[in-house]
Amino acid sequence: MKKSALIAMSGGVDSSVAAYIMKQRGYECVGATMKLFANEDIGVCRDHSCCSLDDVEDARNVAYRLDMPYYVYNFAEEFEDKVISNFVDSYENGITPNPCIECNRHLKFRHLYKKAEELGLDHIVTGHYSDIVYDEKKGRYLLKKAADPSKDQSYVLYSMTQEQLAHTVFPLAGINKTEVRRIAEENGFVNAAKHDSQDICFVQNGKYTEFIREHTCKDYPEGDYIDVNGNVLGRHKGIIHYTIGQRKGLGISLAKPMYVVAVDPVNNTVTLGSNDDLFTRELDADNINLISVPHIDEPMRVKAKIRYRHTEQWATVTQMDDDTIKVIFDEPQRAITKGQAVVMYDGDIVVGGGTICRI
Numbered sequence: 001m002k003k004s005a006l007i008a009m010s011g012g013v014d015s016s017v018a019a020y021i022m023k024q025r026g027y028e029c030v031g032a033t034m035k036l037f038a039n040e041d042i043g044v045c046r047d048h049s050c051c052s053l054d055d056v057e058d059a060r061n062v063a064y065r066l067d068m069p070y071y072v073y074n075f076a077e078e079f080e081d082k083v084i085s086n087f088v089d090s091y092e093n094g095i096t097p098n099p100c101i102e103c104n105r106h107l108k109f110r111h112l113y114k115k116a117e118e119l120g121l122d123h124i125v126t127g128h129y130s131d132i133v134y135d136e137k138k139g140r141y142l143l144k145k146a147a148d149p150s151k152d153q154s155y156v157l158y159s160m161t162q163e164q165l166a167h168t169v170f171p172l173a174g175i176n177k178t179e180v181r182r183i184a185e186e187n188g189f190v191n192a193a194k195h196d197s198q199d200i201c202f203v204q205n206g207k208y209t210e211f212i213r214e215h216t217c218k219d220y221p222e223g224d225y226i227d228v229n230g231n232v233l234g235r236h237k238g239i240i241h242y243t244i245g246q247r248k249g250l251g252i253s254l255a256k257p258m259y260v261v262a263v264d265p266v267n268n269t270v271t272l273g274s275n276d277d278l279f280t281r282e283l284d285a286d287n288i289n290l291i292s293v294p295h296i297d298e299p300m301r302v303k304a305k306i307r308y309r310h311t312e313q314w315a316t317v318t319q320m321d322d323d324t325i326k327v328i329f330d331e332p333q334r335a336i337t338k339g340q341a342v343v344m345y346d347g348d349i350v351v352g353g354g355t356i357c358r359i
Contacts, residue, residue: 004028005123005169006116008108009063009070011055013191014127014172016062017180020187021171022125023066030119031063031070034107036079037202058191065188075111082106084202088212091240092220094263095339098156098308099200105159113164123169130154131173132165135292141165143291143350148176155308158343158353159289209240223268225252228261228277236270239263245278245335259335279332285342285354286324292351295319302344302351304329306336317344317351325354 007019009031022029033056056072063070083102090097108126116124129146130153141162146152160168172180184192203211213219220238227233234252236242241249246260250272259278262271283306290296296319303312304327315329327342336359343353 002026002028003123004121005030005125006112006119006121007031007068008112008124008126009033009059010127010197011058011191011194012127012197013180013184013189013194014129016059016127016189016191017183018125018127018171019062019066019068020183020189022169023068025171027123028121029066029068029125030121031059031066031068032112032115033059033070033072034079034112035072035074035076036103036107037076037084058194061190073112073115075107078111079103079107084215087200087208088215090339091208091212092265094239094265096243096337097339098341099202100156101159101341104156109160109164109168113167116167123167125169125171127172128153128157128170129172130157130170132168132170134166138292140292140294144173145345145348145350146170146172147174151177154350155305155341155343155353158291158341158350160291161289162291165291209238212240221268223270225250226269226271228271228273233258233272239265239268239270242270244337275334278335280336280359281329281332282359283327283336283342283356284320284324284358285327286357288319288323288325288352288354290352292346292349296325300351302346304342304344306333306342306356307340312345315344324357 005022005027007022007029009015009019019029019031060070083099086102087097087099113124129148129151131144131146133142133144135142143154143157143160143165145154181192220240222235222237225233225236237251242260242263244260247257258272259275260270261273261277296317299316299318302315302317304315305312313329313331313333315327318326320326336356338356340356341353342356344351
């Protein structure tokens with residue numbers, strides 16, 4: 001019986017080439033674009049985001065060239081509930097979220113997966129640069145880094161469950177971006193030279209504070225800058241403007257370079273300190289998901305990263321309970337931030353990860 005797949009098509013070159021590769025492998029393919037919001041409604045320029053009408057037409061064009069049925073699914077309500085609301089709430093509470101992880105967790109590999117089931121399709125497929133293999137000895141599906149380390153996206157996929165991994169294919173696991181564009185050009189895809197979309201698809205030009213204010217119709221009050229000893233240094237312009245490790249845009253004159261080391265929404269203060277004050281070795285993470293093992297029974301040596309562009313560092317992880325881990329790095333790490341994910345690796349295999357909740 002012929003295998004089948006639902007291809008998540010953003011309108012970009014990666015998902016288009018992923019569709020092409022699955023067709024070449026003999027799969028019966030159906031294309032699908034998730035409509036997550038209306039760009040015009042949130043003031044996002046269509047040239048720098050997904051979900052525009054142009055993106056839908058680009059995806060439809062590629063699906064037509066590949067002789068694939070194509071659908072657009074409206075997930076705007078789910079996206080507002082699980083991604084945008086979490087994004088806003090996090091900043092209001094002094095936390096820095098990662099909306100791409102939440103989108104993968106709730107939209108791509110939950111709601112879109114359900115659509116694939118409804119259509120009677122075997123797999124969902126995305127253009128992520130990562131790999132999935134089955135380990136017969138462990139009896140578990142494993143998430144692995146992509147062959148091209150510069151494009152690896154395993155960090156934002158750590159929340160995938162065993163069931164999701166079993167029904168997902170990442171066709172770009174073994175190729176690099178240059179090869180992807182070459183395939184697209186050879187097949188006449190309209191998006192062969194299209195730029196990559198920005199990280200936060202619903203925030204224009206990185207101005208997330210403007211998005212939050214427009215979305216909530218709220219003003220965020222000024223408060224005190226304080227130093228690590230509680231001395232008042234000046235006035236900040238509202239806590240949503242600040243993230244851990246920030247130096248630029250503080251708006252006050254100081255005798256030496258100072259960085260944001262803490263944001264306190266209860267007292268409406270932003271604590272400034274030296275670069276040395278940003279370094280710490282320990283963190284706790286909750287909302288965990290483990291992939292390579294079902295449970296961490298004893299302290300485990302891993303390499304861990306605390307943000308997408310962070311270089312993995314040696315650490316020891318201990319599972320505290322069903323939903324919490326403690327990670328202790330061998331060396332202090334700079335600007336560990338609540339709301340970001342800590343993702344752990346054993347070589348090129350993702351052990352699992354969670355949301356940083358305590359430092």
